[in-house]
Amino acid sequence: MTTTEKQTLGFQTEVRQLLDLMIHSLYSDKDIFLRELISNASDAVDKLRFEALRDESLYEGDSDLKIRVQVDKAARTITIADNGIGMTRDEVIENIGTIASSGTRRFFERLTGDEAKDARLIGQFGVGFYSAFMVADRVTLLTRRAGTASAQGVRWESAGTGDYTVETVERPERGTAVVLHVREGEDEFLDDHRLKAIIRRYSDHITLPIVMPAADGASETVNKAAALWARPRQDITELEYDEFYKHVAHDFEAPLAHIHSRVEGKQEYTALLFVPRRAPFDLFDRDRRYGVKLYVRRVFIMDDAEQLLPNYLRFVRGVIDAADLPLNVSREILQKSRDIDTIRSGATRKVLDLLAELAEKEPEKYRTFWAEFGVVLKEGVVEDAGNRERIAKLLRFQTTAESGDGVSLADYVARMVEGQDKIYYVTAESAAAARHSPHLEIFRRKGIEVLLLTDRIDEWLVTHLSEFEGHALRSVAKGDLDLKGVGRDEDGPKVAETEEPEWKALSERMAKVLGDKVKEVRVSHRLTESPACLVAGEHDLGIHLERLLKAAGQNTPASRPVLEINPGHPLVVRLRSESSEQRFADWTMLLFDQAILAEGGTLEDGADFVHRLNGLLLGLQGA
Numbered sequence: 001m002t003t004t005e006k007q008t009l010g011f012q013t014e015v016r017q018l019l020d021l022m023i024h025s026l027y028s029d030k031d032i033f034l035r036e037l038i039s040n041a042s043d044a045v046d047k048l049r050f051e052a053l054r055d056e057s058l059y060e061g062d063s064d065l066k067i068r069v070q071v072d073k074a075a076r077t078i079t080i081a082d083n084g085i086g087m088t089r090d091e092v093i094e095n096i097g098t099i100a101s102s103g104t105r106r107f108f109e110r111l112t113g114d115e116a117k118d119a120r121l122i123g124q125f126g127v128g129f130y131s132a133f134m135v136a137d138r139v140t141l142l143t144r145r146a147g148t149a150s151a152q153g154v155r156w157e158s159a160g161t162g163d164y165t166v167e168t169v170e171r172p173e174r175g176t177a178v179v180l181h182v183r184e185g186e187d188e189f190l191d192d193h194r195l196k197a198i199i200r201r202y203s204d205h206i207t208l209p210i211v212m213p214a215a216d217g218a219s220e221t222v223n224k225a226a227a228l229w230a231r232p233r234q235d236i237t238e239l240e241y242d243e244f245y246k247h248v249a250h251d252f253e254a255p256l257a258h259i260h261s262r263v264e265g266k267q268e269y270t271a272l273l274f275v276p277r278r279a280p281f282d283l284f285d286r287d288r289r290y291g292v293k294l295y296v297r298r299v300f301i302m303d304d305a306e307q308l309l310p311n312y313l314r315f316v317r318g319v320i321d322a323a324d325l326p327l328n329v330s331r332e333i334l335q336k337s338r339d340i341d342t343i344r345s346g347a348t349r350k351v352l353d354l355l356a357e358l359a360e361k362e363p364e365k366y367r368t369f370w371a372e373f374g375v376v377l378k379e380g381v382v383e384d385a386g387n388r389e390r391i392a393k394l395l396r397f398q399t400t401a402e403s404g405d406g407v408s409l410a411d412y413v414a415r416m417v418e419g420q421d422k423i424y425y426v427t428a429e430s431a432a433a434a435r436h437s438p439h440l441e442i443f444r445r446k447g448i449e450v451l452l453l454t455d456r457i458d459e460w461l462v463t464h465l466s467e468f469e470g471h472a473l474r475s476v477a478k479g480d481l482d483l484k485g486v487g488r489d490e491d492g493p494k495v496a497e498t499e500e501p502e503w504k505a506l507s508e509r510m511a512k513v514l515g516d517k518v519k520e521v522r523v524s525h526r527l528t529e530s531p532a533c534l535v536a537g538e539h540d541l542g543i544h545l546e547r548l549l550k551a552a553g554q555n556t557p558a559s560r561p562v563l564e565i566n567p568g569h570p571l572v573v574r575l576r577s578e579s580s581e582q583r584f585a586d587w588t589m590l591l592f593d594q595a596i597l598a599e600g601g602t603l604e605d606g607a608d609f610v611h612r613l614n615g616l617l618l619g620l621q622g623a
């Protein structure tokens with residue numbers, strides 16, 4: 001088929017669903033269609049500007065970049081035209097016929113099937129180009145990619161039902177014009193004043209002039225058309241910041257917080273950065289997109305400039321406009337640039353300061369932030385040694401004293417008990433498993449608070465955060481515990497001096513049975529209820545971390561735990577007088593397996609455990 005032929009193509013199923021929603025939508029604020037189309041036009045111009053940095057001929061002699069909005073009352077059309085990058089025929093089919101955009105994918109995730117609810121979502125998401133069909137019963141898109149011949153124009157048209165047509169046409173102008181054939185009953189939009197008001201409301205921050213015919217027939221720039229970040233802070237309203245954020249972040253909700261700052265000195269730059277309210281679905285994707293756009297002296301250079309902020313702040317969205325970088329800066333150059341390092345560390349500090357301020361002054365908002373992005377921020381403790389202390393202050397935990405995710409290390413330190421100088425934590429798969437850990441028994445008795453660490457990253461976090469404000473972080477499941485003089489005067493299990501040799505003999509006898517499963521067996525100071533628990537060596541990885549590494553397929557150095565036994569527990573006491581070697585071995589193995597289970601671990605051979613347990617139960621019955 002020659003490319004000039006007119007093709008009729010079907011929309012992807014999801015697009016059809018979306019269009020159906022638009023057309024039958026009960027959504028009343030239809031005016032967002034204009035915001036969406038202007039936002040696309042502005043992105044298209046940014047792309048052209050960037051590509052033209054390398055190849056000026058793309059301007060085709062016209063570098064007066066702008067967006068035109070025009071109403072034709074008689075023809076009942078609204079046209080939104082840009083002289084941006086434009087699209088080839090293939091690009092039109094790919095971009096307009098299918099759903100790739102992140103915003104729209106998220107929209108679909110939220111659909112409920114309840115018409116009224118779903119209609120409201122449209123307003124929140126905007127859902128891009130397709131929102132044109134809320135006010136139009138037919139949409140024509142004319143476009144030509146910058147740098148292609150005028151015979152390579154493309155005309156796309158659809159009535160928003162199952163299919164659309166594309167054909168190649170002659171088009172002298174570069175860029176894209178979207179013509180909306182306004183639906184019966186939506187006549188309010190065929191009015192210049194109405195459109196101007198909508199533009200001022202939603203698109204004032206767009207850097208390009210948005211031009212409409214003025215009363216006298218000349219043309220008038222409707223928006224401020226100044227880069228929002230370049231304007232003085234005191235002149236910018238919250239609403240303007242919010243709309244700008246929605247545009248750069250392709251988000252539908254207002255952000256949680258922002259910083260707008262102009263830095264002078266070694267590197268001059270302006271940063272306008274936002275913390276979103278909600279985590280995107282691809283926060284943990286390997287090839288996720290980053291959030292910050294790089295501008296150089298108001299000229300858009302690139303999206304997703306990952307060099308501008310460290311990985312653990314990848315949720316931040318916004319703009320950094322650098323004064324001193326060359327316009328032709330590429331990703332490769334950015335990677336090696338010292339100037340960028342300066343900007344990056346400055347911007348990082350600003351974001352961390354913003355979070356600290358939020359935590360202090362708006363704890364409710366900070367809680368929202370933490371719930372959405374806390375896990376990512378934790379990566380910073382591992383990644384960013386220079387800011388480790390700053391980040392440590394921002395961490396929040398669940399503890400044995402509080403079930404919410406709201407305890408800071410400073411809170412913890414402030415309520416440490418008499419004699420306590422360490423920060424204690426336990427790591428486990430889940431908060432429930434952590435709370436039931438036998439290691440906590442003595443802590444509960446003594447009234448000592450313990451942090452419950454249940455995120456995967458936590459194991460790495462504690463290996464990098466060895467102390468907080470002079471207080472060492474200490475696992476409750478590692479090494480020998482010395483809690484003498486700490487907290488309430490409750491001690492762990494005690495062994496009378498005269499009985500020591502006997503306990504020593506028991507420990508050794510058990511250790512023999514367990515062989516190289518354990519490093520040693522010893523009498524516990526931490527258990528008060530459970531019969532036994534496993535303890536890792538002070539410098540070992542820790543039992544939970546080993547399990548995680550194994551699950552991830554990594555080879556871990558085999559470290560052997562210590563089995564601690566509770567001399568106050570009847571099962572253990574009973575073992576001392578067990579004369580049958582077989583039964584002694586079975587009980588010992590049982591205690592060992594129980595200790596693994598109690599920490600949320602899994603047994604190598606579950607069937608063997610069950611078999612042994614049943615054997616012992618039957619033995620008890622016979623006795």
Ligand SMILES: Nc1ncnc2c1ncn2[C@@H]1O[C@H](COP(=O)(O)OP(=O)(O)OP(=O)(O)O)[C@@H](O)[C@H]1O
Nearest residue numbers: 040041044086095101102103104127128129176250
């Ligand atoms: N005026 C235009 N000029 C050039 N390309 C355009 C234009 N309008 C739309 N496109 C292309 O079509 C794609 C789809 O647009 P659409 O508005 O549906 O979503 P989006 O803007 O990419 O994403 P989001 O939903 O996150 O806003 C755009 O990504 C762009 O590639």
